[in-house]
Amino acid sequence: MNSFIRNLAFLFLLTPVFLLADDNYLDHYKKGREAMGKQEFSQAISQLEKAVEMEPVSSNKVRDYGVQFISYHPYTYLVEAYIMWQGPGHLEKAQEYANLAVKYGESDPDTFPELKAKVTRLRRIVDAQLQATTQQEKPSIPLDTVNLLISEGQFQEALDQIDILIHSFPDKPILKSTKRLLQELIQKTTTAEKSEQTHKKNLEDFLIKARRGLSEGDLETAYLHYLYVDVLDPGNEEAALFIEKFKQNLADQGKTQEEIALELTSYKTENQDLLNRLTELADKNKKIRNELEILQNQMSQMESATQPVTPQVEVTWDPKPVKDEEREYHLSATINSNIPIESVKFFSNGVLIKTWENIGKSHFKMPTIQNFSFLNYQNRLRLEIRDIRGNIHNDEIPLNIPQSTNKFFQHFPKAFLVFVLFTVSYVYMSRQRKKRQAFRERFNPYVAGAPVFSSSMFYGRHDLLKQILNTLHNNSMMICGERRIGKTTLMHRLHSVLPALDDPEYQFYPVMIDLQGMVEEDFFASMDHEIIDSLAETGIKLPEYWEGTMNVRVFTKRIRQIISELKSHSDRSPKLVLLLDEVDIMNSFSEKTNQQLRSVFMKGFAKHLVAVMAGIHLKKRWDSEGSPWYNFFEQIELQPFTNRHAKALIENPVKGIYSYSDEAEDRILELSNLKPYVIQRLCVNLIATILSENRRRVTRKDVDRVFESIQKEKEQ
Template sequence: MTLLLCLLLLQGRQWTWYEHYERGIKHYESARYPECLREMDLALAQAPTPKRNQFTRAVQKIDYKPFYFKALSHYHLGDVAKAQEFAQAAFRGEVVQQSPPLQADLAPIFDAWRRQVQALSAEVAAEHERIRQRRRLLDLLDRGLWRQARDELDELVGGGADGTAFQDIDILIQLRSGLEGRLDGLRDDMQRRIQELIERDALDQARPLLEAFRGDLSEPVYLELDRMLKQAEAQRDSPSDAQDPDSVTRVAEAEAAEAEIQAFKVRLTNLELEKSSLTQRVQVIEQRNRDLQNQLEKERADESPAPVLKPAGIMALSREGELGIRADVVIRGDQPVSAWEIRLDEVPVPFAKDQLRAVDEGYRFNRILLASGYGEHRVSFHLRDVLDQKLELTEVLVLQRPWYNDPLYPAMLLGIGVTLGLVLTVRRQRRRRMAKLRHFNPYIAGAPVRQADMFFGRDALMGRIQGSLHKNSFMIHGDRRIGKTSFLLQLKQNLARLDSPEYAFFPAFVDLQGIVETDLFHHLMVEVVHSAEWEIDTDDLEVHERAEGYQSRHFSKDIKKIIARLDARTDKHVLVVLLVDEVDVLNEFSDKTNQKLRSIFMKDFADHLSCVMAGIHLKKEWESSGSPWYNFFEEIPVAALPDEAARALVLKPVQGIFRYQPDAVDLLLKATAGHPYLIQKLCIKLVDIKLRAGDFSISRLDVEQLLQAQARETRTKES
């Protein structure tokens, strides 16, 4: 009983507008569009006006937009006309009007409606063009120009026109063509008959026949026949040829001529009747054409007008600099703008009218407004189109005072500066104490430079060699202690780290100083095995078994194994690079030994083996065309450091601990001419002297005193 009572209560219960609305939304989300339309209609029956923040019975706020869902539902069901009708209604409501995302959802409906209207307009225009073409053809037929009508119809069909639209006219042209053909045949028969009568001297029959059908013969034909007939009559009437014809014969010939004239008249009358019937058919078709055009024009006048979008838009504000406010306004609408204005804090801001630029399906304004001060500022944009539809957008932006414009900023900045200065001073003092305790001296004089942070001024040379090693070998040469060995060591580190897309570099440093000729190839392979960290197995190489008698062929065999094992580790092209130092010793070896070494690089392993050699007197010794190494290397001289690199070599190693006076650096570079060894040698002594004195500032006087002391020492040694 209780259950039955509940069912009766539920059955009699009236649903509220928002319950219908929520049910409709659920139907829409589940793609049940007919059910959605039914629920939205029930909701509209109780609440016909869309509103934002509409209260439900449970005191909840919702955006009530039933026309929005009706428009989208009709669109999904394929009824574009209904969809655009409700989309326009949705645009008139405040929910969609103030929401660009919802407007964007409805945009495809208007696009589809425009396409539909455009397609219909195109069809109507095409039909009007067909009617115009039909009128032209019928007019030509009415004027008897059926041949021209035939040519123009053929041209239309050949140009792509629908032949079925002109099928009736085509039939009329064919009928007219046949009729004209029969008329031409009748005229030809009359002309031929008159000529026969003239030739038979039946002039009394020929003259009546010619005069009876004079209007049906062309003027030239009539004149020619008349001339022939008159000439024959003149000959007949001449005295010499005059004869008295039999009266019975003359009567018979006259009757025959009259009968023939009547027969021709009957044929001509029939053709005229047929021509009249054809003309009436043309008139009927022309009237049907006019009726069709009138109907099309009426349908076009009854068409629904193209959708008119009420202007909608969005405005975004952002800060530009201190007091600038960038206002970016995007307007959507299809009507021209008649007036617009932008206000800052209710004060109109003057802008040229062309600052509102036309963009796709709307307008855009993007300019900077200058505020009078910090704080909250209100920007409003007002627009009216030619249909007097209005739009107003308002946004608020707060310009916070920058921290550096705070009145306390100078004091804060001073405090930070003082604190930072104290921190730096304390750190510098601590570093100097540690430097003194540890006898800090970062400069290197005599030994090769292995640390990258102590290597200066060879970046261009390094890049040149690294970029061409896959196709060239190089020979660098220069004075002693100019940095050749340091360069080779740095090149080895760089090649080991280099991530080339095509090549895998495997560098090995080899020092030839003190090597005898018989040990050359053994020493090369030992250095390759020991100096390279390539993570391959080298235990089975012959270099481990032959301390003596290790020749070029053994070297070739071992390097071949090494290259094969390296190749198995990578998909890139393997390139073993020998970085050979103190190569001047090769000048003392025989040409045969040099030729064998060159052969290894040039013939046996040219694709996988390259070298960079360094020495002092190579250029002078090997530039001869008779040398085994002639034209094998790309020669590069290693010169003194450029000014910028030389200064970096002086200053950077002791930065934050020692301070060089600028004129002290100038004197150092002048005295050493940029030679890295001499620079570091002087800097070592300067740092030692200053450390012992507890002074961390190096002046020009310090450099001068050191140079004078060295000069005295040199003179003492020489004496």
């Protein structure tokens, strides 16, 4: 019994604690902040004033129920709440709480510096609004403070002042227009500052690296970084001076102008990606500065709109008939005003057709209303223009459509002739524009030293490609030929064409595998990895990656599993095509490994598996009866191009942009021995040469110079 009484007494003593916990000042503070977030200002004031009644002293660090530290600054929120509430005596209360915020350290620069700026700004707004309310006899909007803040570049403070004035003058469009423009200006100013900082940092970094290269005698590094500087800061004296000295240094080494131009072009080509990115950054920075300047001009117009001036609006109409004898028009107009325009409404015969809001400019070109159909022959068009002061201006014109009894075919010959001339002119101008654009962008389509991936640059092997595609249904292929004759390019073309081949019987799944550098012990595992990676996008269920070495038995089992999955995902019979490039490496493998790989193609799933192998020294070794691959492949030996195919490779990629003289073309055919790689290498350097000299035609002299330069590079 005594124990029960003690427990009851303990609970009785705890009861006030729980009751008090329900009425803690932090609860009211939290509810007040939540109400502010919902813009329920009356509720926020009620909760925050309860909080300060229970705890009047602010704190930068107080522990809440979650054992976390928060800041307790009720007075700053009360200032904002009273300003936005607009109730009786709200400005006086806002002033009172602003003073308390300062008193209790909510604006102490050492503890909470951002609040000082906030409270100071709010106090200035309160003072300005109190002053405005004491001048009721003044009919105009009190924008002096706003204009002063804007002129001082204090856009955020001006925006806060505008918010106050909007509550006092809700029917004044100039305030909303100014607010919208200020918000854009603040955002664009921030973006411009960040962009300018990035621009300056990049410029400084490149200058430092350029000077370091110069001091260390690394002229190439210095040249590249001064080149970057010139892109970011065109006309930079330091960069321009060094670039000229660098060119002179090359000349002092005995190099010709053509060699200098070729070398400088190679520097740019090797670093073209970075140069392009820097150009984009410089253009973007310039665009941002221009946009900021436009906004600043608009802001100046907005400021001038608050000064006493007689509104003047001028409208120029421009209705154009779509066709003769039809009541269909393209309608547009241009409006000029000495006060920025807030909105424009377009009426036809008293009916509202279109409205444009939030214009904020003194000049407005009405977007053309295309193919507007009139029901009547006699019509009236009207524009209702509202400026940012709230003044409304109307401009109305008659539009009388002539009625005619002329037949359609009376004008048909003339119209048809105009159409033909226009079409021919348009096609011609489009082609000329594309040519000029390609020349400006230093267009050079040739590829030297790497496989050709673009279908537009695939020349001379189309008949061979068709032959291979027809053979793959039932046979594997061996492609052999000398180095750089186009084997890898042909393999990549097969890889691109096979998946989309519209074959009634088979769905082809090509897998490109480069054997260069592959070691024998990892051979089957590496092949397996390449197959899984290549087929990942098909959506079929694939085996997990194999760790470590793999024998032929495991490899065969996994191939069988993959083919089984392909069968279930295709409405045609699947054909897995292994495109094995650089298979010369297999000449160094043991006969056992070669025999094991061949055995994979002899399994029960063989009709779903073929190979196309490409290499240099295959024919003699693999044709012998002792080879595991004897009599296994259909063989194709790649030859140089025919004259017709070689000419197509020279002319077609640059047709209409650059040209070759007949002598130049014949010389390229002679020097290249019709080998595609040599043709591509000559052409890529020839185009670079004429571009450096701002020309569009290649001569025989150019061909001889470039060929001589290439030969010197080989000797070095």
